[in-house]
Amino acid sequence: MTTKKTAHLISHTHWDREWYMPYEHHHVLLIELMDKLLDTLDQDPEYRYFHLDGQTIIREDYLQVRPEQQERLDRYIREGRIHFGPWYVLQDEFLTSSEANLRNLLIGHRDARPLGVVSKTGYFPDSFGNMGQAPQILQQADIHNAIFGRGVKPTGFNNAVVDADSYESPYSEMIWRSPDGSEVLGILFANWYCNGMEVPVDSEKARVYWDKNLADAEKFASTPHLLFMNGCDHQPIQTDLPEALRTAAALYPDVEFIHSNFDDYIEAVTKDVPEHLATIQGELRSQHTDGWGTLVNTASARVYLKQLNQQGQTLLEKVAEPLAAMAHIAGVKDYPHHLLTHAWKMLMQNHPHDSICGCSVDEVHREMVTRFAKSRQLAEKLVSQSAQAIAESIHVQPAETWGEEAVLFTVFNTSxxxxxxxxxxxxxxxxxxxxxxxxxxxxxxxVEKDALPAYQLIDSDGHVYSAEIKDLGAHFSYELPKDRFRQPYMARKVRVTFQAVDVPSLGYKTYALISVEKQAEIAEIAEMPDTSDVIEMQGMMMENGQLRVTVEENGTATIEDKVSGAVYKGLNSYENTGDIGNEYVYRQPEGETTLTTEHLKADLRIVEQSPYRVVMESVLRWDIPAGADELFELEKRQMVPFTERKAQRVKNIVPLLITTTYTLEAGSNMVKVKSDFNNQAKDHRLRALFPSGLVTDDHYADSIFEIAKRSNTPAKEWVNPSNAQHQQAFVHVTDGDHGLMIANNGLNEYEILQHEEGSTIAVTLLRASSELGDWGVFETPEAQCLGPQSVEYAIIPFAGDAAQSGACASAYVYPILWTTVQLGALARTFERESHAGADGKKVELPLSKQWLAWNAQGSSLAFSTLKIAEETGDLIARWYNLNSEPAELNVQPGFECASVYESDVLERVKGTMQGQSQTVPGYKIVTQGYALR
Structure with a gap:
């Protein structure tokens, strides 16, 4: 082992695109910084390297204003003086979906590809905790290290290093292992990512600086290689660094000071790292801290952003990409790589940690709403085009028996x-x-004068469905032909509502409205569907074959799982507390009594009743405090730490009217819940409570490519009264026999409350705050989220294993929208143009089709994505194992493919596969590529 100390100074700037100033304010500073960096690299060969913060978007943002500097900038990237990538943005890992994390890595690599070089540094400088599957993801991308600032040893709030009695790792270097066993070398910014900033040139000042900083670095380093990060948030570059290093070298002849980079530093550390490094397992969530600095409550800051993000992610990865892949495989439409990348980039521009976390000034989050809308609009257009291209190629000749008056439409299942x-x-x-x-x-x-026939709904297999058909009258619409001017028209419309049954995954099924007379003519070939599972109700009780649901007088729900016999009472009461924290941290006023709706009386009514769906409504009229008192305003202005604040809520009250709908559908294993309220109170938190009656020590939360097992009780160092945590699609508790799962639609924060009678799941619906927090005084009145709010979630009881019971699949499918398209202009003629395939032949698709089938029933595997790889043009499909035991994956493609191969998170060809069957090890992420003929 090398004995001489080496001080590696890595120049960088941590670039939050937007935070305590809006984006364009930061943008101006970025242009100035990059201009200065390029000038310095031109003029000073001793200024050797600069780390561009691990995100390729910095280049994009700079060239947006300075396109004439592209050759100059790219030359330094190619020469290795500017280190570039591997991410597109520095995202918050827990508030962005599994696939969004991969698109971030994939697009970062794609942006770097024309330059021929990409940094292979797993860079997570300021993530508010780190995903447990990061080592597996990084290894699949040929990245064998991870460099991060939070999650292991406490750095203390406001980035202050503190000592603690218990560390998860004694060193700043460690082995980080994913649940599947993948490992990378983990390096913690034990003294934060600014411990080498503003190095003095003056000898006297330099000695004071280095005496302290060298000692701080040596305290945690396991090798002679000491890391010093020369920069900080939005910090201009230190142009006199070479001179400052010469000063340091003269003062400390036993230390070698070098202007370094992560490649050289990691190579040096790897050679000298001891064999006895600690191994850190899975998620890095700073559980061995006082609990205040984990910043987990950013998961509930500005909930509306999380909802928009969830909608945007789901639309892109679970609808737009699969539909575009189906259209591409069918040969009816080229895969729109450029447009999908553009939509992803707009979405991911909202994914940096200070953006999606909702912990910036109001101007930042206003702009985010616009970006969400633009990304969504583009995704919606791509969905429409793909679905229409497929629909126009469906061969409807077999449906001629339905008659020329039949109105045909197709339902796509992209899950x-x-x-x-x-x-x-x-x-x-x-x-x-x-x-x-x-x-x-x-x-x-x-168009309104003719009487409509009595319609019957039928599917392509001849099954007849019970349906509600409502005449909507005449409406304006238009077509945009490819070969002529727009064509406006008036249309007579009807709205059809029915329960679709067994629509194939990654496929579609075609239906038709036909006249009752025509249905009578073809009755001999029509089969009535199985009607054994319909909704029955009595009073405020509704039930299907799996669940019995009663809405109680206080607005809560009692649910009996008819399969297992388990009964869950008091579900979905509401809890309200004050919040004198900030966008980062929730803090309840000392001594405050928590308010609940448990003893209120609700107004109850039936909103909808049909054989396939019942909707019940509860209206609660609740008075809550209007906000925090005057002391709170004083404490904020004077920057009193939130842990020391004495403010209370005011005595005057404002109304909070909560309208809750409970929806039960035939054949469903979940109760869908929608809560609407008009928030007129400030400085508070609203949660929904779900007592399980299950006594457990642990619970399970959907996270990034895993269901993370987490303890209900935090580590002994934890002093924060709240133990809120992150979730993706759901959280559940189980005693092994029975379980209760709460799925959500953009609600990322929950907490498990421990009681003698069992664990209660608390899901945050709203958190209203008024300041950014952190290092200054920044008012954020729009973070109070005043005005109408609407949230959606679902209650899923289950028995046995959550994955194998189908509960996890239900939660994953829950937020995915159906895609529907009417066949042809009116579907009244059968002479429609078909698309031509690559061989020039017309493409004729069947009335129903499945492009990719796999053994989903009872499996512990979760499906993740279906898309087309940009480099190879091959179909990419991905799954991951939710459990520790191996699982069999059997895939049946519904298309011709030349070969099937093992791929990875960068969609590369890794190795051939024998057939489409594969054993997936526990917690493994597997990607398959299908070479198209």
Whole structure:
């Protein structure tokens, strides 16, 4: 082992694109910084390297304003003086989906590809905790290290290093292991990522500086190689660093001071690292700290952002990409790589930790809402185009027996599981295009004058469905032909609502509205569906074959799992507390009594009743304090630490009216819940409570490519009264026989409350705060989230293993929207143009199809993605194992493919596979590539 100390100074700037100033304010500073960096690299060969913060978007942001500097910037990247990538942005790992984390890595590598070089540094400088599967993801991308600032040894709030009696690792170097066993060398910024900033040139000042900083670094280093990060948040580069290093070298002849980079530093550390490094397992969530500095409550800051993000992610990865892949495989539409990348980039520009965490000034988050909308609009257009291209190629000739008046439509299931559910779709049953000199009123009267036939709903297999069909009258619409000007028209529309049954995963099924007379003519080939599972109700009780649900007088739900016999009472009461923290941290006022709706009386009514769906409503009228008192304003202005604040809530009250709907569908294993309220109170938190009655020590939360097992009780160092944590799709508790799962639609924060009678799941619906927090005084009045709010979640009881019971699959499918498209202009003629395939032949698709089938039933595997790889043009499909035991994956492609191969998170060809079957080890992420013919 080398004995001489080496001080590695790595120049960088940690670049939050937006935070305590809006994006364009930061953008101006970025342009100035990059101009200065390029000038310095030009002028001073001793200024050797600069680390561009691990995110390729910095180059994109700079060249947006300074395109003329591209050759100059790219030359330094190619030469290795500017280290570039591997991410597109520095995301918050727990608030972005599994696939979003991979797209971030994939797009970062794609942006670096034309330059021929990408940093292979697993860089997580300021993530608010780290995902447990990061080592596996990094290893699959040929990244064998991870450098991070939080999650293991406490750094203390406001980035202050503190001593503690218990560390998860004695050194700043450690082995970090994923649940599947993948390992990387982990390096903690034990003295934060600014411990080498502003190095003095003056000898006297330099001695004071280095005496302290060398000792601090040596305290945690396991090798002679000491890491010093020369930079900090938005910090301009230190142009006189070479001179400062010469000063340091003269003062400390036993230490070698070098202007270094992560590649050289990691190589040196790897050679000298001791064999007895601690191994850190899974998620890095700073459980061995006082609990205040974990910043987990950013999961509930500005909940509306989390909801928009969840909608955007799901639309892209679970709808737009699979549909585009299906259309591409079918040969009816090229895969729109460029547009999908653009949509992902707009979405991921909201994923940096200070953005998606909701812990920035109001201007930042206003701009985020616009980005979310733009990404969503683009995804919606791509969904429409892909679905339409497939629909136009469906060969409807077999449906001619349905008659020319039949109205055909197709329902797409882009999830990884066969699916049942309620479909609600508007269909055109008549239309009239505007003539020259249009008279819209006359056209509207024309299309409305004819009486509609009595319709019957039938599917492509001849099954007849119970459906509600509502006449919507005449409506304006238009077509945008590819070869002529827009074509406006008036359309007669009907709305059809029914329960779709067994729509194939990653496929579609076609349905038709036909006249009752026509249905009678073909009755001999029509089969009535199985009607054994319908919704029954009595009073405020509703039930299907699996669940019995009663809405109680106080608005809570009692649910009996008819399969296991378990009964869960008092579900979905509401809890309200004050919050005198900030966007980062929740802090309840000292001595405050928690308010609940447990003893309120609700107004109850039936909103909807049909054989396939019942909706019940509870309305609670609740008075809560209007906000925090005047002392709170004083404490914020004077920067009193939130742990020391004495403010209380005021005595005056404001109304909080909560309207809750409970929806039960035939054949469903979940109760869907929607809560609407108009928030007029400030400085508070609202949660929904779900007592399980199950006595457990641990619980399980959906996280990034895993279901993380977490203790209900934090480590002994934890002093924060709250133990809130992150979730993705769901959280559940189980005693091994029975379990209760709460799925969500963009609600990322929960807490497990321990009681003698069992564990209660608390899900945060709203947290209202008024300041950013952290290092200064930044008011954020819009973080109070005043005005109308709407949240959605689902209650899923289950028996046995959550994955194998189907509960996890239900939670994963829950937020995915159905995609529907009407066949043809009216689906009244069968002479429609089909698309031509690569061989010039017309593409004719069947009335129902599945492009990729796999053994989903009872499996511990979760489906993750279906897309087309940009480099190879091959189909990419991904799964991951939710349990520790190996699981068999058997795949049946519904298309011709030349070969199947093992791929990785960067969608590369890794090795051939024999057939489509594969044993997936516990907790493993597996990606398969399908070479198309």
């Amino acid at each position: 990884g599981w066969n699916r049942n559910g309620i479909i609600e779709m508007d269909l055109i049953v008549d239309k009239a295009f505007f003539p020259e000199g249009p008279n819209p009123q006359a056209l509207a009267q024309k």
